[in-house]
Amino acid sequence: MAAPDLKVFSGSSHPGLAQEICDCLGIPLGRSHVVRFSNENLKIKIEENVREMDVFVVQTSAPPLSEGIMELLILLDALKHSSARRVTAVLPYFPYARSDKKDEPRISITARLMADLLATAGADRVLTIDLHSPQIQGFFSMPADQLTAVPVLCEELAKGDLRDTVIVAADVGEAKDAGRFAKQLHLPIAIVDKRRTGDDENAIARAIIGEVRGKRCLLVDDEIATGGTIFSAAEFLLSEGATSVSAAVVHPVLSGKAYERLAGSKLERLLVTNTIPIPDGKKADRIQVLSVAPLIAEAIMRIHDGRSVSALF
Numbered sequence: 001m002a003a004p005d006l007k008v009f010s011g012s013s014h015p016g017l018a019q020e021i022c023d024c025l026g027i028p029l030g031r032s033h034v035v036r037f038s039n040e041n042l043k044i045k046i047e048e049n050v051r052e053m054d055v056f057v058v059q060t061s062a063p064p065l066s067e068g069i070m071e072l073l074i075l076l077d078a079l080k081h082s083s084a085r086r087v088t089a090v091l092p093y094f095p096y097a098r099s100d101k102k103d104e105p106r107i108s109i110t111a112r113l114m115a116d117l118l119a120t121a122g123a124d125r126v127l128t129i130d131l132h133s134p135q136i137q138g139f140f141s142m143p144a145d146q147l148t149a150v151p152v153l154c155e156e157l158a159k160g161d162l163r164d165t166v167i168v169a170a171d172v173g174e175a176k177d178a179g180r181f182a183k184q185l186h187l188p189i190a191i192v193d194k195r196r197t198g199d200d201e202n203a204i205a206r207a208i209i210g211e212v213r214g215k216r217c218l219l220v221d222d223e224i225a226t227g228g229t230i231f232s233a234a235e236f237l238l239s240e241g242a243t244s245v246s247a248a249v250v251h252p253v254l255s256g257k258a259y260e261r262l263a264g265s266k267l268e269r270l271l272v273t274n275t276i277p278i279p280d281g282k283k284a285d286r287i288q289v290l291s292v293a294p295l296i297a298e299a300i301m302r303i304h305d306g307r308s309v310s311a312l313f
């Protein structure tokens with residue numbers, strides 16, 4: 001698979017995923033060196049030749065988030081100044097994706113700001129997975145390819161017993177994606193009516209559209225952050241007569257009290273991908289992690305060769 005003018009570099013947010021991508025591509029991970037000065041300024045040096053090369057930089061959105069964003073911007077800038085022919089920013093989980101609209105007065109649309117910053121820093125393209133809303137692709141003045149991990153999750157789910165199972169969208173916004181799961185797995189669909197009040201990250205499931213009584217429910221969502229959405233929906237589904245509840249979620253943000261909530265919840269299984277690293281000490285028994293490295297590697301190869309990326313979904 002290796003191509004002589006293809007290089008992949010990694011920021012410090014998820015080196016394991018970047019290495020896995022390189023393993024799939026059959027190339028070594030590009031070498032770069034970060035110096036952190038006492039005043040917290042960063043210096044990044046690309047430690048190999050990238051002149052006229054097709055370069056991909058992997059940096060996901062994970063803590064420490066702001067530092068990761070700054071590191072990515074500096075990496076892109078360093079690659080541009082090192083005469084790379086084309087630089088693609090690979091952001092498996094896009095930062096600030098939930099800040100995609102002006103739904104309150106006097107707030108920033110930070111996802112759009114992120115898109116502008118990537119362009120300013122020197123990215124020629126962006127490659128990402130399951131944006132919070134697909135319209136974010138329109139924030140970019142450069143080509144932005146959005147992959148979906150839904151087939152990765154479905155492939156694993158299809159290995160299990162899916163009798164009496166219903167796909168449940170964790171909220172109305174997730175209905176479209178739930179439809180993709182339902183189509184691939186030939187299952188019926190239900191939707192949770194979720195409400196949030198302000199910024200307190202407390203999501204409350206209030207009603208269900210669809211039949212869940214006596215069913216095994218498979219909640220689907222693009223991300224699990226504090227877990228408010230998934231765990232409140234799980235409780236509600238059980239109170240409505242579901243026999244069990246599991247969840248399949250692309251991005252395991254798992255912030256705030258998510259792990260404590262998982263420990264206290266009746267969720268049977270949480271299937272996620274590795275778009276965001278889960279620290280070793282936090283890997284709970286009920287969490288199963290699937291790799292998106294083969295998917296990203298295939299997309300990189302297709303972009304590099306000028307082949308269709310949409311053929312992947």
Ligand code: R5P
Nearest residue numbers: 203223224225226227228229
């Ligand atoms: C919201 O619209 C998203 O699809 C997720 O439901 C949300 O980001 C999950 O956040 P949390 O786990 O904090 O409820």
